[in-house]
Amino acid sequence: MSTTRHLVNRRRRLTTAPPRSASATEPQDAPSRIGDAPQAGDAPSRIGDAPEKAGGPGTSGEGPHPVAGSGDESVNGDEAARGAEAEAAVAAEEGSRAASASAVRRFAARLRVGLPAVLCVLTVVLGTFAVWAFTSAASLRGEPARQNTALTDIARTSEVKGRISEAVGAVFSYDYASPARSDRAARTYLTGRAVEQHRGMLAEVRAQAPKQKLVLTTTVTESAVEFLDGDRARLLIFADQSNTRTGKNEETTYAAAMFAVDAVHRQGAWRIAAIDTFTR
Structure with a gap:
């Protein structure tokens, strides 16, 4: 230069x-x-x-x-x-x-003109998202299916697990020598639709038990509360079953069972209201 x-x-x-x-x-x-x-x-x-x-x-x-x-x-x-x-x-x-x-x-000059427009668009988008998030959160809080206290209400969760595990062991066990015990268990622990479901599930056992002298024993090995809301609960049940023939040719067979039950709290106790065996 x-x-x-x-x-x-x-x-x-x-x-x-x-x-x-x-x-x-x-x-x-x-x-x-x-x-x-x-x-x-x-x-x-x-x-x-x-x-x-x-x-x-x-x-x-x-x-x-x-x-x-x-x-x-x-x-x-x-x-x-x-x-x-x-x-x-x-x-x-x-x-x-x-x-x-x-x-x-x-x-x-273009930046001075375009920047305010971009900021306005971002403001509208963020405002819309905030309204949507607030509405969604409010609907979740107000929906009964989302009010699950299975993990927060430890005492009630433990109560329903113990009561339903006892009920499953009682209603799904059968002794050919004492059929009335199974009937009492059904009246004590079952309610609503579960009464008819239980009768259909044990119909064949009741029919074969006197001839083969069958003894069916069900033991709950594990249970989990899937949902708990006030007086309603849903549990997943894992159980072991043994079926023993006590006649001339004594024989015992074992099987594992998994199913879900809906429970309700009535008259101061938890009862099984429905049984779901995951079959259609």
């Missing part, structure tokens, strides 16, 4: 300087000074004749001027070309800077 400015300044100085005249370059006083020397005798005439032999035009003072003038014009032309190139480079650089500044200003 400094070199470019130096060339421009140099060209300006050359164009404003006065042109050198031809009289300034030629030795006008040389003949007179040589001619004024009388002590040299005939030397002045011989020396004065030398320019004529070299050519008449050489004594007129016009010979050196064209040579000097042509060199200056060549130098001035080269410097002018370099100066023009420098000025073009400076102009191009200034134009590039101006274009960059204009692009920055246009981007800033």
